[in-house]
Amino acid sequence: MLKQNSAAAHGTQNECELIITRIFNAPRELVFKAWTELNQIEQWWGPAGFTTHVTELDLRPGGQWRYVMVSPDGTEYPAKGVFREIVPPERIVTSDEFDEGFEQVINADLPQGIVMTILLEEMGDKTKLTLQIVHATDEDRRKHEEMGVVAGWNSSFDCLDEFLATQLKHQQDGFTLTLPSDREIAVTRVFNAPRQLVFEAWTKPEHVKRWFGCGSMTMTVCKIDLRVGGCWHYVLYDPSNGTDHGFSGEYREIVPPERLVATERYEPVPNSDHLNTLTLTEQNGKTTLHILIQHQSKEQRDGHLQSGMNVGLQQTLNRLEDLLKSMM
Structure with a gap:
């Protein structure tokens, strides 16, 4: 029909x-x-x-x-x-x-x-x-x-x-996903919130565990050592199949509240390490979030895309939007 x-x-x-x-x-x-x-x-x-x-x-x-x-x-x-x-x-x-x-x-x-x-x-x-x-x-x-x-x-x-x-x-909410090169994914999203608040929601465990993840997933581990050389570790639990999804990495650069560079690996998949650069810009009370994801190869990048990350990331950022509204 x-x-x-x-x-x-x-x-x-x-x-x-x-x-x-x-x-x-x-x-x-x-x-x-x-x-x-x-x-x-x-x-x-x-x-x-x-x-x-x-x-x-x-x-x-x-x-x-x-x-x-x-x-x-x-x-x-x-x-x-x-x-x-x-x-x-x-x-x-x-x-x-x-x-x-x-x-x-x-x-x-x-x-x-x-x-x-x-x-x-x-x-x-x-x-x-x-x-x-x-x-x-x-x-x-x-x-x-x-x-x-x-x-x-x-x-x-x-x-x-x-x-x-x-x-x-x-x-309408400014979400885009583009492929700047064979090894890169670029994501943009606009939030109706000041930059400082978005940075805090992104870097404080008490906030991250309320929005990180998609669908019915819940966060069971959220560790953040926010310093250059410090590590982060998240674990998401998927009740639909009883699976844990672990993510971890190391902070390379921290410039509050505008820039955050860190490695990331999806722990169940060997050699999945990539580099994420987060930048936040504010104009008229709204914040544009930009994430550049740099993979080691085109094959790794395409595998990331084929995992459903587009839909999952959209859902995750929607949850962040809801949290930011509750914090204002």
């Missing part, structure tokens, strides 16, 4: 082509980012109930992409392609191939020679998306339809619709 704030349709222009359209309640630039940024693609791509891992994304003409959709039962559906044209924020053209192993999973003769074009058209504060799927032959188009491609894309667009609504909400 489609949402009331969306519209969808599909049809054919010729015997080799499928066209699916949808209107999203989001500006074109936001929709384009959802199609082209690794951390965003993984949060909506695929039918409802599926997850997606982006194993390759080289966003340029001639660059390759590879996504692996994972069904609720754990079955993997790999796909890949080569970008042919990229015109931000209005047009993406790419080949679309079923990667090795896909045919065995669905036990079917797969369509070949697929080229996919995504067109984004501004409609005031909304965006009309037109997905054009061109096949090598009419027979290939028929095979693709029989696989459920139209229903699959419409389900994916439902997921994209929900994701964009969340992104719009994050824009």
